[in-house]
Structures are given as structure tokens and as C-alpha cells.
Amino acid sequence: MHKSRLGTLVIDCHSEDLDADTGFWARVFGCEVERRDKPGDDAYRALATPDSDPKLLVQRVSHASRVHLDIETDDIEAEVQRLEKLGAVRLERVRGWWVMQATSGHRFCVVNPQRPDFEDHANRWS
Amino acid sequence: MHKSRLGTLVIDCHSEDLDADTGFWARVFGCEVERRDKPGDDAYRALATPDSDPKLLVQRVSHASRVHLDIETDDIEAEVQRLEKLGAVRLERVRGWWVMQATSGHRFCVVNPQRPDFEDHANRWS
Numbered sequence: 032m033h034k035s036r037l038g039t040l041v042i043d044c045h046s047e048d049l050d051a052d053t054g055f056w057a058r059v060f061g062c063e064v065e066r067r068d069k070p071g072d073d074a075y076r077a078l079a080t081p082d083s084d085p086k087l088l089v090q091r092v093s094h095a096s097r098v099h100l101d102i103e104t105d106d107i108e109a110e111v112q113r114l115e116k117l118g119a120v121r122l123e124r125v126r127g128w129w130v131m132q133a134t135s136g137h138r139f140c141v142v143n144p145q146r147p148d149f150e151d152h153a154n155r156w157s
Numbered sequence: 158m159h160k161s162r163l164g165t166l167v168i169d170c171h172s173e174d175l176d177a178d179t180g181f182w183a184r185v186f187g188c189e190v191e192r193r194d195k196p197g198d199d200a201y202r203a204l205a206t207p208d209s210d211p212k213l214l215v216q217r218v219s220h221a222s223r224v225h226l227d228i229e230t231d232d233i234e235a236e237v238q239r240l241e242k243l244g245a246v247r248l249e250r251v252r253g254w255w256v257m258q259a260t261s262g263h264r265f266c267v268v269n270p271q272r273p274d275f276e277d278h279a280n281r282w283s
């Protein structure tokens with residue numbers, strides 16, 4: 032048995048000023064910008080959403096601006112295999128997570144749990 | 158004073174089989190597909206998410222597949238003007254809502270309230 036659900040909306044920005052774009056989205060949604068002090072996180076800014084909401088992440092990318100979805104799970108390999116059976120395709124492993132492509136053409140990621148209430152509210156798959 | 162917040166994630170599908178693509182996303186998120194019997198709604202399928210979550214809508218589009226965000230508000234004109242002050246631009250009025258473009262290049266919509274707990278949990282702007 033493993034669990035998964037929608038974890039994060041990632042606002043991919045083809046941006047020369049990530050802080051300006053993050054500020055725009057923070058004001059749109061009335062959120063504070065969380066500090067990201069971890070090494071390697073310079074391409075990311077997190078917005079402080081309520082604990083029960085999906086996370087909102089702003090990311091600097093080299094491709095065109097878009098929005099992608101992250102699916103959070105307590106077993107990445109089991110979740111990727113479940114999604115493959117639905118027709119999704121593995122594209123690339125990045126650090127610990129997988130980038131996949133949906134049957135509808137959308138790219139999305141399968142990542143570790145992000146939201147604090149994951150344990151209680153994720154879908155259970157057996 | 159008016160209110161707004163993130164209302165809906167719209168999964169835009171460049172699709173020849175909208176029901177198949179809707180089925181894929183419904184199984185990804187463990188949701189039922191809601192019936193859409195209203196005239197003019199043949200391009201849309203709603204997924205039955207918990208009341209406290211953003212809505213998930215699958216839409217047939219003629220452009221490339223992508224995800225866009227809908228902002229729900231009790232005063233569309235006031236919200237559009239607020240967003241214009243942040244740098245967003247009006248693109249097109251469609252029926253009752255507005256399509257806008259963010260400073261980061263993303264297109265999004267400003268629509269009527271969609272989620273049942275809008276009144277209690279939306280941001281208040283004065």
C-alpha cells in the first residue's frame with residue numbers, strides 16, 4: 032500500500048527576475064514568500080499557503096513559462112509504476128524525483144510528501 | 158471591499174478524446190468525474206475534489222496542452238483592476254469572465270466564485 036495526491040502547483044517562470052515574478056504571484060494570492068536558504072534552491076521560491084492547501088512554488092526555468100503539477104507520494108517508485116499503468120511515461124529522474132508525461136501531453140513530477148497533512152488526506156492505493 | 162483566491166486548476170488538453178484524458182486525470186487524483194449537463198459545457202469535465210480543495214477542471218482546447226489557474230472572486234471588475242495594478246494585462250472577455258496575462262507570461266482567468274467555502278476563506282482586499 033502506498034499513498035499519493037496533488038502536492039504542489041509549480042509556476043514555472045522563464046524569468047530574468049525570479050523575485051519580481053514571485054512577488055507578483057504572492058500578491059495575487061495574498062501569500063508571504065518563504066525563505067529558501069538550502070543550497071541548490073536558488074531556482075525556487077515557495078509561497079506560504081495554508082497547511083490544508085496544495086503548496087505553491089515559483090521556479091525559474093529555461094523553457095517557456097507554464098504551470099506544472101507535482102504529485103506527492105510516500106513511495107515514488109510505486110506511484111510511478113501506478114501512473115505508467117494509466118498511460119503516463121517516465122521522462123527523467125532529477126535528484127530524487129521523476130518527471131513524467133501524461134497521456135494528455137502535460138509534464139508533471141512525482142515527488143516526496145510536501146504538505147503537512149499528507150498522512151491523513153492522501154489517496155491510498157493497494 | 159472584495160474577495161478573491163485561487164479557485165480552480167484547469168487542465169487544458171489538446172485532445173481528440175476529452176473523456177479519455179479526463180479519465181486519466183481522475184485516476185491520477187482518485188476523483189470521480191462530475192456530470193456536466195449544462196448546454197455549452199461540452200468542452201469541460203469537472204473532477205469531484207474535496208470541498209476545501211481548489212476545483213479541478215479538464216478542458217478541451219485548440220492550443221497546446223497546458224495547465225492554467227482560475228482566480229475566483231465576488232467582484233470580477235474590482236479583481237481585474239487589482240491585478241492590473243500588479244502588472245497583469247487584460248487579454249479577452251469570455252462570457253462573464255476575463256482572460257489575463259501575468260507579468261511572468263502565464264495566462265489565467267478571473268471568474269465567479271467556484272468553491273463552496275469561498276465566503277469564509279478568500280482573501281479580502283480593500
